[in-house]
Amino acid sequence: MKLNAGIVTEKLAETKAFYTSILGFGVTFENGFYLLLHTSNREAEISFLLPHHPGQQPLFHKPFQGQGMYLTIETDDVDKMYSELKRKGVDIKIDIRNEPRGDRHFAIEDPNGIGIDIVKYSPPAEY
Secondary structure, three states, X not given: OOOOEEEEOOOHHHHHHHHHHHOOOEEEEEOOOEEEEEOOOXXXXXXXXXXXXXXXXXXXXXXXXXXXXXXXXXXXXXXXXXXXXXXXXXXXXXXXXXXXXXXEEEEEEOOXXXXXXXXXXXXXXXX
């Protein structure tokens, strides 16, 4: 079984530019109303669909409203990714930090209002 999360949005062009140029995703497939992207290692995919497209069932017509969703991108070198995104001028929504549970992470936001938590998981420090 494989999961592919999908977001219904008017912002296909902005979304493609953000995920490919900012986060290094590749394009698996696209047409005029659908965009399927993959992570650089091709282990995960995410899709985007234009709302109200006549070729789609009504269940998939309503656009995402920019609330109640987040994505997590796990990386081995969160500090390097943080530096790269800062250099590209990406607006950092949550500055890089360590959590007591062992995570080191920061957060950005995509053109659709989706929060993206970029994290390096580590075992929690012993107390």
